[in-house]
Amino acid sequence: PHTPVSVLGLGLMGTALASALIKAGHPTTVWNRTESKTGPLVAQGAVPAATARDAITAGGPVIVCLTTNDNVRALLAPEAEALAGRTLVNLTNGTPGQARELADWAAAHGITYLDGGIMAVPQMIATPGAYILYSGADEAAFEAHRPTLAALADTKWVGKDPGLAALYDISLLTGMNGMALGVAQAFALIGSAGIPARDFAPLLRDWVVAMTDGLVPGAAEAIDTDRHVTDVSNLAMNREAHPNFLRTYADQGLRTDLFEPLQDLLDRAVAEGHGADGFSRLSTLLKQD
Ligand code: NDP
Incomplete structure (x- = not known):
């Protein structure tokens, strides 16, 4: 029996995440602001939720992947009661400070909060080499959900400060950005x-x-x-x-x-x-x- 999971946000990344969960056999409930994006996932076996609240209360951990953490805050602020007692896994890119603020908000409402940094593009989800960094105050909750999260990509726990996943993420991407700038200058020069x-x-x-x-x-x-x-x-x-x-x-x-x-x-x-x-x-x- 596979754990049920809900995914809020079905952009390029959220769709890849939901698809991986479905393929791994998890009963997967999906919600997106623009409803039409649920179509391909429903064809794969996902259950569409009419509202974010319906997806949150469907059971199991709630994975959210929107454009920004401001979007996450706006979406979830009215849903604190529905989220109470559940695990929220936020895979939206953001700053360590934003992750800590969301963690504080979650703690104040009895929500278990895990923050994640996805080190992959959507096409790499559920393929070797992709991994997701996780941090959050409740390491036991992470361990409990690890087998489910492993359907998305390898899992790397980086610590109990909820901001650490974002700090690792931005540090790794900083190395990449520096390389990308050097490569851009090198190609311009040779060109x-x-x-x-x-x-x-x-x-x-x-x-x-x-x-x-x-x-x-x-x-x-x-x-x-x-x-x-x-x-x-x-x-x-x-x-x-x-x-x-x-x-x-x-x-x-x-x-x-x-x-x-x-x-x-x-x-x-x-x-x-x-x-x-x-x-x-x-x-x-x-x-x-
Ligand atoms: P997309 O632009 O494809 O999707 C954005 C998603 O956010 C859509 O589902 C959109 O809904 C939703 N959204 C935006 N604003 C709101 C809002 N106010 N309320 C509700 N939903 C909202 O982006 P990606 O899927 O590529 O990226 C999502 C996150 O994943 C970002 O934080 C990104 O940095 C991160 N990420 C992406 C990677 C990539 O390679 N794509 C790699 C690693 C991380 P709607 O469809 O209605 O517009």
Whole structure:
């Protein structure tokens, strides 16, 4: 017998989540603001709910996946009584602060709150490699629902502070965004000479993967031991080299503003006496004064 589950929000992601639950054999109730989006899921065996409240009271954990946490708050504020005594799993992207606020609201109404960060696109749901980060005050509730949540993606528990799943999520996506910016500048630069991106792509891909493999574990060790001195590539040298990067962008007709902040950071690192350190030092310079 599979646990019943309800899914509120059937956008690209919510639809993938509901579909995975149905395929895993869970009786699945679905609700969406725009009712027509329930159609494909009903064809797969989902039960459509006429209202969010009907979906909430259908039984089992309630999974919500809307555009923003403001949407979640607006939808669920009038449903606190219906949610009391139930588990709410919020897989909407948001900030750690928003997750903590929702957790406080839930606790005040006797609702068990789990926050989640989905590390996958909809097409990756229920496939190997996809995972969802979870946090919340009630770890036992997470463990109880883990077999159900495992139908969506691998589950990674990150702690009892409800904001932690969002913090992990945004930290991981920050690494990705930084890479995406670098890749964008690299393609623009090589393209400025008329070289097709697809010809350059294998070199860029292998380079970024190799550098990431070396940089991430090395930086972690340096940060945790607070020993940033390097015999590989120090900040003083990189500070002298970086103007060549910016000049090349400008000479090739590209904007330089994306990478000017790196020059500022390198200047500051050297001015503060960290010239012999490696790139790991930069993360210590990012705190607001
Ligand atoms: P979509 O734009 O496809 O879907 C948004 C959903 O939110 C729709 O079901 C929409 O309803 C609903 N919604 C928005 N506002 C309200 C509201 N005020 N009241 C009720 N329902 C509302 O987005 P996704 O499904 O792609 O994303 C959903 C969440 O998942 C986001 O937080 C996103 O960041 C996160 N996420 C998405 C990933 C992706 O690759 N797509 C990856 C990881 C996380 P309606 O149909 O009526 O408009």
